[in-house]
Structures are given as C-alpha cells and as structure tokens.
Amino acid sequence: MLEALQANALAVAGSLLAAILVALLIFRKSDPKDAPPKVYTGLPFIGNVQCFVKGPLQMIQMFYEKHGAVFTTPMFGKNITFLIGPEAQAPFFKHKDEVLSQNEVYGFMKPVFGPGIVYDAEPARRSEQMKAMANGLRVSRLQAYVPKIEKEVREFTKAWGDSGEFDIMEVLSDLTILTASRCLHGDDVRENLHHQVAQLYHDLDQGITPVSFFLPNAPIPQHFKRNAARKEMCRLFGEVIRARRKAGPEANAKNTDILQIFMDLKYKDGGAPTNDEVTGMLIALLFAGQHTSSISSTWTLAFAMLNPDIMKRLEEEQAQVVGDADAPVTWEHLGNMELMHNCMREALRMFPPLIMLMRYARQDFAVTSKGTEYTVPKGSLVFTSPAVAMRIPEVFKDPDTFDPDRYAPPREEHKAPYAYLGFGAGMHQCMGQQFGFLQVKTLVSILLRNFEFELIEKKMPELNYESMVVGPKGNIMVRYKRRAAAAK
Template sequence: MEAVESANANSKLLNVGLLLVATLVAAKLISSLIMPRSKKRLPPTVSAWPVLGGLIRFMKGPMVMLREEYPKLGSVFTLKLLNKNITFFIGPEVSAHFFKAPESDLSQQEVYQFNVPTFGPGVVFDVDYTIRQEQFRFFTEALRVNKLKGYVDQMVMEAEDYFSKWGDSGEVDLKYELEHLIILTASRCLLGEEVRNKLFDDVSALFHDLDNGMLPISVIFPYLPIPAHRRRDQARKKLAEIFANIIASRKQTGMTQNDLLQCFIDSKYKDGRPTTDTEVTGLLIAALFAGQHTSSITSTWSGAYLLCNPKYMAAVLNEQKNLVQKHGNKVDYDILSEMEVLYRCIKEALRLHPPLIMLLRSSHSDFSVKTREGVEYDIPKGHIVATSPAFANRLPHIYKDPDTFDPDRFASGREEDKAAGAFSYISFGGGRHGCLGEPFAYLQIKAIWSHLLRNFEMELISPFPEIDWNAMVVGVKGKVMVLYKRRALPLE
C-alpha cells in the first residue's frame, strides 16, 4: 500500500514538474513574441569596465573611442556612460532619423541645458520648442539675402581697416590675427556700432569670461560653484546691463542700425509680443557663440591648407585675378558669391576640421534604424543619440582619400558629398537643426581671405598646425606663424 502511495506521489511530482517546465517554456515563447523589438535588436555595446569604464573611455577622447569601435561594431553602437546610454550613428545611411526627426521624438533641449547659464534665461534651450522655433525664425529673418548684403559691406570694411595696419612685410600668428579680426567683424555686424566703436574692449573682455566659463565639467555640472562659473555669471549680468542701455537708447532716439541687434529688437512673436531686453541679449550671445569660433577656426585651417598646397593656392589666386579683371577691386555680396574655388577650399577645410565634433539629441520614443549592410537596430526611448561630424566627414566609403585636402572633391562631376545621399557632409549639421549662420560664415571667411590673397604674399613658417582636442569647440592648437609681404602691384 505504501509503495503504491509512494509511486502515486512520485507520479504527481513528475507531472507537476513537467507542467512547470511546460509553463516556463510557453512563457518564454510568448514573451519572445510580445517582447518589444527594442529588447531584441539593441545595438552592440562598447566594451568597458563596469560603472566607470564608459566614462573613462569617453573622457580619454570621443574621437579615440570612435576610431577604435567603428571598425569592430559598425555604424550603430552604444556606450554606457554612468546612468546614461549614448547611441552613436555614424554615416549618412543611419543618420536620416537623427537629422529629420521632430523635436517630440529627438530633442535638443535636455542635452544642451549646459548652455543656459551662458545664453541666459528665456532663450534657446531655456524655452519650450514652439518658442525656440520662433526665436530661430528671428535669426532666419536677420540673415536673409538683403540683410547679408549689408553685412558684407561691413565685413569688407573691417578687413581693409585691419590689414591696413600690417607693415610692408613681417611675421604674424595667423590664428591670433584672424581671431581678432573676426571678433571685430562680429561686433559690427551682430552687436552694433555702439559696441564696435565705444564698448569693444569692455564687451570683448566680458565675452572672454563667458567663453572661459564653458568647460568640459560645465556640460555635466553647469552650476558648479567654481571661479570660472562665477566669472561667467558676473559677465553675463554685466552684458545684460550694457545691452539694456543700448536698446533703451535706440528706442528713445528712434535710431536704427543694420545689425543683428536691431533685427532682434524689431522682432515679434506670432501673438504680437515684442522681444524683451533679456531675450535680445540672450539671442545676441547665442549668435556670437555660434559664429565666432566657427569662423575663426575655419579661417585659420583654410589658410594653413592653402599655404601648404601650391596647386590650390594657384587656383584661388587665379580666381581672384579673374574677378579683379571683371569687377576691379570691388568686393560685395554678389562678387563673393562668384568665388567658387575659394568656397570649395573653405568647405574642404571645414570637412576635415568641423569645430563641433559631436551633435546630441535625447530620444523621447522608440525607433529603428537600418545600416547600409541591412542590419536593423531598435533604439529605446531614453537613449542619448549622437553623431560626429569630425568622424563621419572622413568615412572612406564616401570620400576618396578622406584625410587628404582635396577641394576638387566638391567640384561638378565629382560632388562626393552628394553621391552617397543626404547627410554625407555634416559640418554645419543638417535637417531640422542645420546651422542658420552657414551663409554668414562663408561670406565672412571669403571676405577676409579674398583681401589677403589680393594684397599679400604669404608663407607658412611654423609646422602645419595640430588639432586642439581639449577645447570645447575643437580648433587649432598653438600658433600658426606666417611670413607675409605686401604685394608691390595689385593682383591682376
């Protein structure tokens, strides 16, 4: 009897065990069917030590990490950075969603909050998307062709005045000279005559403190009570006071100027509300930050490459000779627009050295991407999504000999930046958040270099410059020493 009961008990246990196993198998099958795709096809992950490994790899240099991981992991991969996941998209095949997604899906606001103490309250990343779009409309309207034509006249005047102070021959740090000229030009075109003629030294010093208050640590802890942040905040307050006085004076006297400041003063939101003094100041600071570094850095790289490449130096000089024969010494918006060879040289320098090496978004929804090899990955909500102009602009399957300075790659018939489709060239970003100041930057750089080419013979006497990877806006490391000699006869 006991043996029978024992057998029954064992049989029941076996049945229960089999039922449990069957249940687990069924649950596994069901879960695999209903599991969100983002759990099934996540991008590969960068290998790193637990907890701090991702941060260490990132802090050693994003470009170093990208160069190591792209060949192993492909065009989409994730870096675990403390409590965040950063998913990188490398190349035009996977970047369309990054550049074209609406703000509700991929947002700039969260990832660029570190700019708020510098730009100030109520502008750009301190406002919701609808207000930010209206403020970007103010920029667009201020950079229309009819406005740009007036700015070009001011650019040319500043360049002529600045280089008139050079001697007949001499030795200069080209990087230093171009940085200072571009600050002067930006002050006149963007901040106005009051600043350029009366307050330039004061405002330049304050902008210097603002600039130095944006450190790598500021990205993570923008309000950390350190001396650089305190100087930043004091400079921001003083700049607000200066511009409040200028705005009040213009409104009281009815005086207007052809500058960005006036455009922002006159701007109105869709509901009819005019901009406030605080908003005008913040928008001006944002504009100067966006343009000053990019233009000075790209001007310097363009010059360094031209001075080391006789073929392209001869080509841009020949272009200037033809324009002088056609138009005389006059330089205006339309003539600058004819400088196609110089344009391609600047564009190529910018391909090789985009000042912003990383572009970031915050993902608000799940989405999928497909690589050029046909592999599909699901990107979960909450990931930070990143792309790198500095890396993507040198992909060998898009650009032939990608590390070589070759402006002809953009010439008609080759157009390597278009052959692989949209977002192959992303020095100025692209899509919904493309740089609004791109036309202004090209005009400014062409105005400066057309003057230098027409009036001076130059020779690079220091080694070709290195890249300053430690800067927030990646630029030129050290001095760029140039020997110059004023042309005895005009270029003709």
C-alpha cells in the first residue's frame, strides 16, 4: 500500500514538473535575435543546476572559456546572463537601478534587515538611508575609530600568553565583530550587550543559506532561528535607543557611533526611522562589513605566512611606519602601509567573499565583447563573478600567484576600468571599503608587531561554497609566539 502511494506521489510530481516545463517553453517571451548565446551542460533544465551547485566557479569558468565573456545559462526557471571581464562587466556597474536593479535579487535579505530597509525600501528612501550610512563612514569619524579598534585588539590578545595555537579565522571573526561593535554600535552596546548581540548576529548570519535565495521564508530551522534573533535584536537595541533618547541631545553629543547617526536621521518627507528600522540599518551595515573584513584579514595573514619574503617585508614596513610593539597606530600610519594595503587587495582579488554579484534587468540593455554587441532582454537575472573575472590572465598576470606588487607602480594592474572588483565597482561600489581597510590594517598591524605566526598546515584551505559569503572551509590552525619586545 505504502509503495503504491509513493509511486502515485512520484507520478503526480513528475506530471506537475513536466507541465511546468512545458508552460515555461510555450509562454516564455522570445529572446532578441542578438541575445547572448544560451549554454548548457548535462541534461536539459537540470544539468546546469547540478553543475552550478557542485562548483559554481568551475561552471562559470568553463562556460567563459568555451563561449566567451557574455552567455546565458537557464537555471531554476530563469535565464541567468553572466558578464565576465572588464569590457563585458562595464554595463553591470554603469547602469542605474532603473535598468539593472538590486531590489529584486537581494529581496531575500528582507527577513534579516526588516521591512523598509535597503533592498526593501523605495529608491528615494533607500538613498537617504545609504547617505546616512556614508555619513557615519566619513574621514573624520574613521579617524576616531582607529584608537577604538586598537583598544579592542590589545585587550583581546592579553589572554593569549607567550605562545599557543588557534584557528585564525575564528579569532579574526571575533576581533572583527568586537571592533565593529565598538565603532558602529557604540560604547554602551559594546560594554553591556556585546555577547548577546554577537550570538544574535551569528543566528542571523546562519539564517542566510542558498535555500534563502529562492525561498526566503521556507520553514527550515535556520530561518526560525533567524527570525527569533531579529526579534530579540530589535528588543535589545530598542532599549538602548529609548535610554539614549531619554538622556537627551546634550548627553548624546559625545556619541561618535553610527547608531547615533541612524537615531538622528530625518527623512526629507519629515518622517524618521522607527526603533526597529534603526536596528535594521545597523544589521545591514554590520552584514556589509563583517564577512569582508574577517575573511580578507584571514586570507591576508595566511598568504603572508605562506610567503616568508612577503611576511618579512610586512614586518619591516610596520617597524618603519609605526614603530615597536607598543607604538599606537594612527590614521596617518594607515595611509603609509602600502604593502599591507596591497596584500589585502591581493587577498580580496584571489578569494573575494562575494563570488557573484547580481542584478535584475528591468529593461533591455546592450553589452559588447570583442566587437560583438548583445542585447540582454528585460526580465533576465544578470550576474558577474569577481572570483572568475579577477583571475583572467590577460587582466592580471599570473593570476593564481599571490603578488601584492602587481598594484604598485609601474604595473598597477588594478587600474584598468572594471578590472578590480574587491569592493565592487561603479555607483554601487561598497561604501564601507575605507572602514574595511582601516579595520583590517589596524588589527593586523598590532598582531604582526606583537606576535610571530606560522601556519601549522602549509597550504591554503578549500573554499566553503555552502555559505552565501564564501570563506575558508574548515579550520586554519596557526601557531603563534609573542615577540620578545612585546613580552617586555
């Protein structure tokens, strides 16, 4: 009886799938004659999906090598057009939201950020929110963040002792969220609520899975924890916001954190964000930087440990620019750390945390590659892949080699338009990149001047494609030893 029911269920499911596929074929809009070529691998409809899930970068690289910089691959009932390389990528980064929109493809973040925040906001309201975020990341505020970050790093490393071992990704993730909390959330949150906020952030982060992209409200355990975490985050920050408002403007004038900026935000229509919306903007800003900073600092140090000559040069640069282990880092110092800056750039080139960027085509638009012009039709999902594009040999010489000197004169390989995508490009370039460089360079500077590091396993780990933001898979165990000067 059970076998019969299972057979019937499979038959019904098969019939429904067949009907859906037929409907897609019959009713889909015909593509323009000059549309990008459609490419497939394996079985129709499911072959591309299987290949993509197994190894997204390998699939994109394979299609790029076979079919060129512009191609469309049907997946999940949608046409996904990839634009790879500086020339083909240009329209992706040049067009405004009226042509290539972010809202439709990043809508799965609504349960994390909340309604009316960033990708769920109307364009005008979203622009005002982004301006408020940019205001919190202007130079005068960034300068004030340097000593805050230094204080956190030095306090954190006091308990390490003279030697030991740890997972560097875990340690740098902790340091990233501690320093971000101090700068973005404020002293009251960092001192009183950090541990709760850090755990809630972890639950929010784990609630973004590949399933979330297609079914953001699917009844899965990760989504249940995500929803509970956001509710509790709003409650905790609501208490902080109410306490600050009660204290009054004079007491809040000393607050240099971005929480205060969001609290003081007034929209052009006279309205102001609710406490939940203030919390949502804080979550959005933390999401934008947490992974990039923790992952890029991990790769930067790992590559340096695998390249002793580069590590030696980094240590020499720190001695020349900053001084001994106890010397405080200043804003001016950070601007003179050219090699460290280029090492971080190179780490982001080789292993960008966002391996794909996405848009939705609200209109037809043209794209050119090697003299051939294509029309990408309205309704397409449009992707570019920094992870593939920044490994093109014609753009970056010996792309699989960690070479921070490629950014220094006279080479400056990153200066070709839309070649380097470590922080995106064009009008939607990451506004937090200055904070990201500041945060990573400050904490790495303190670590290098106080400790010697050695990778226990002398190789780079594999990438973890199970996460929406791609970092190392498994542990990266490091052996450390406190320097003699630092011990004194």
